Structures are given as structure tokens and as C-alpha cells.
Amino acid sequence: MIQAATFIGAATGIALSTYLRLESGMAMTLAVFCLLATWVFVCGMPNARNAWLLRKGLDDAPAIFWRRIGTKVVGLAALLGVVVIACSVFPFFTQSSAVRWIIEAGHTTIPLSIALAGATIFYVAVTDLVAEEPDDYLNQVGRAVLMQDFREEDVLFALRLLAIKCFFLVLMFSGGMTALSNLAEKPAWAFPPLSAAWFEGLLQLAFLLDIVLAAGGYVATFKLFGWHVRATETTALGWLVCLICYEPFFPAISHAFVPYGEGPGWETVIQEGSAVFILWSVATLFCTVIYVWATVAFGPRFSNLTHRGIITSGPYRFIKHPAYVSKNIAWWLVAIPGFLASGLAEGLARAGMLAIVSLIYIMRARAEERMLSRDPAYRDYAERVAAHGLLAMAKRRLTSRPAA
Numbered sequence: 001m002i003q004a005a006t007f008i009g010a011a012t013g014i015a016l017s018t019y020l021r022l023e024s025g026m027a028m029t030l031a032v033f034c035l036l037a038t039w040v041f042v043c044g045m046p047n048a049r050n051a052w053l054l055r056k057g058l059d060d061a062p063a064i065f066w067r068r069i070g071t072k073v074v075g076l077a078a079l080l081g082v083v084v085i086a087c088s089v090f091p092f093f094t095q096s097s098a099v100r101w102i103i104e105a106g107h108t109t110i111p112l113s114i115a116l117a118g119a120t121i122f123y124v125a126v127t128d129l130v131a132e133e134p135d136d137y138l139n140q141v142g143r144a145v146l147m148q149d150f151r152e153e154d155v156l157f158a159l160r161l162l163a164i165k166c167f168f169l170v171l172m173f174s175g176g177m178t179a180l181s182n183l184a185e186k187p188a189w190a191f192p193p194l195s196a197a198w199f200e201g202l203l204q205l206a207f208l209l210d211i212v213l214a215a216g217g218y219v220a221t222f223k224l225f226g227w228h229v230r231a232t233e234t235t236a237l238g239w240l241v242c243l244i245c246y247e248p249f250f251p252a253i254s255h256a257f258v259p260y261g262e263g264p265g266w267e268t269v270i271q272e273g274s275a276v277f278i279l280w281s282v283a284t285l286f287c288t289v290i291y292v293w294a295t296v297a298f299g300p301r302f303s304n305l306t307h308r309g310i311i312t313s314g315p316y317r318f319i320k321h322p323a324y325v326s327k328n329i330a331w332w333l334v335a336i337p338g339f340l341a342s343g344l345a346e347g348l349a350r351a352g353m354l355a356i357v358s359l360i361y362i363m364r365a366r367a368e369e370r371m372l373s374r375d376p377a378y379r380d381y382a383e384r385v386a387a388h389g390l391l392a393m394a395k396r397r398l399t400s401r402p403a404a
Helices: 002-020 024-053 062-089 097-104 110-130 137-145 152-185 196-219 236-243 249-256 275-301 322-341 344-372 376-388 390-400
Strands: none
Touching: 002 024, 002 152, 002 196, 002 275, 024 097, 024 110, 024 152, 024 196, 024 275, 062 110, 062 137, 062 152, 097 152, 137 152, 152 196, 196 275, 236 344, 275 322, 322 344, 344 376, 376 390
């Protein structure tokens, strides 16, 4: 049910934004809001109701309770202050479409900010009441700011989480603004069916859906609804192989070291409208759909470098890393015709460059598995996939064939 709700919420937000012809920042905001509202209605409120009914909160005196809430609010304010400083100093943030739009729209959002402040205090208080252990990382950050004793590991966890949310939310929101602008200017349905522009438009629409889903996931880290982050990646290698796959790092590295895309494109090699062209395009689009389906399967729990619960539904029933596998297959499908048209030496060189990119994703998958394997639930899931997943089914098919 959550997968259907996730798709419907994101698709509704994109459709409304396009129909209303909103400017890109407001369009992205509406798309993410529709997604979040759908998640809250479908599974957030039921989870919160169950948590309230099953609450085993501490029987603290009101003074102790409100003192802890005040400490948490101080901690949250301190973390937001770090975000403001980062978005005011680092060019990645100051030059991003998302931050520029927020600054330009700042004078119109004062009433909303006041309302959000009140809602935040209410949310912190309710979450504290239903939490099994209310002394969480937010309380520890507040204690650190107030120069009281605090747990260093919780403060470091909070800073890692803040870095993840801040970086990826700005990246996804900015990317969504660009994608929504492109959708308004060049929608897939404006081109002849089965043409190169039509397929390209569908691919861009799929990536827009993926970006909206990802942005929603980075916002929806609500503990009250059970969507909170349980752990973050702590190793330098894990962070490196993840961040290197995104802007601003990947474009720079790709241009300097692995420019596999510099050469004839596949649409210039395969005749547009031919059977091969259509089959090749459909195969690429199919891989992209699997990639987006993997993001849909996460629902409100999507985010990089974190553990927010083990996903076992959707394409994750068959393979542990469907997004990475399908994305890389799509890249190879797009690139192979160009490799063949580039000549033997250049084609092999460009194929080697793309192989390096695929190797980075293999390392990224391994890093994620190392982090998640601390959870017994993930180890059980990995064993099930190894025994009953797509590769296991294919192996059984091959070994069960009677000898000729």
C-alpha cells in the first residue's frame, strides 16, 4: 500500500505543479508537500496513533519534562544555526537554485516560519512523550550547547545526520527545480511517440519522479512516525564512494578522469524510428523504471548514508541493490553504441572509463552492506535474497535443465 501511495503522492504533486504552471521553486515545494501529506495520511498518522497507545514514557515531573523539551529545542535551534551558516558560506549552497529561491522568497515566508516554529515545539513534545528513550541525540546537542555533560557519540551522530540532510536536500531540491522547468518547456507528450525526443522526455520525467521521492525522504525523518534515522555511515570510504557519485564531485571527476560520454551518442548511431532504436530505447526506459521503482519501495525512508529500516519489498525482494544495477545497465545501454562507433582504441578506452564508474557503485554497495550488516534484520534479508533472489532463481533454472 505504501508503494502505491508513494507513487500517487509524487505523481499528483508533479501533475498539480505542471497544471498550475508554478515557478520552479514553488512547483518543487508543492510536489514534495503532496508527497509528504500522502505519507503522513497513509502510514504516518496510524504509526503515531499506535505509538501513543503503546507509549511507555517516563513518569517525569512536569518541570523535568519541560526542561528536557527546552533543551531539545535549544539543540534543534543550534543545528538550524549550523545549516544557516553553511548555506551562507559554502558556494555549493550559496550558488544552488534551492538556497537562492529560499532567500528570494524569505520575505513571504515569515508567517509560515512562525507557524512551523510552533508546530516544531509541539512535535518535539509529543515525540518525547511516546519515545521509549526520550534522552536522544537532540537532547544531547542541547546539553552540549548549554555546556552541560553530554554524550559525544550522539552529538557526532547529529552532525553527520545534519550534513547528510543539508547536502542532499539542497541537491535534490535544486535538481527538482531544474527538472520541473524542463518538464514545463519540453514535456514528453509534446513530441511524436517513439521518437528520440519522446523517449528522452520519458526518461527525464522518470528522473523527476525519483528526485521528488528522494527530496521527500530527506525531509521525512520524523521519529514520531517511525521514519527516523537509526544509524549513519561512519567510515571515510563509505562517504567517499557515495558523495563521488553526485554533484559537484562527479561532474568534475568525470570531466577530468572518466569522460566516457565524450563521443557519438547512441541516438546518432542507431537510426531513429528503426526496430533496433525502439527496442534499445524501451530497454533503457525499462531499466530506468526499475531504478525509480527501487526509490518508490523506500517510501518515506529513502536517504543515502543512513540506516532507516530494512527494505524488503518491491525490487528488493529479488536483488539487494536494484537501483545501482538498473542504473548502471541503463548507462551501458546508452553508451555501447557510441563506443562501437568510436573505433576500437577509443571505444575500449571509453568503455574502461565507464567500467570505473560501475566499480565505484560496486564499492558503494559493499560499503552500504557493511554498515547495514550490523543489524541482524539485514543479515537475515541478505541470506533470503541469496537463497531465493533473482540470481538464485536463475541458477536453479540453469542447473535443473535436463541434459541434452
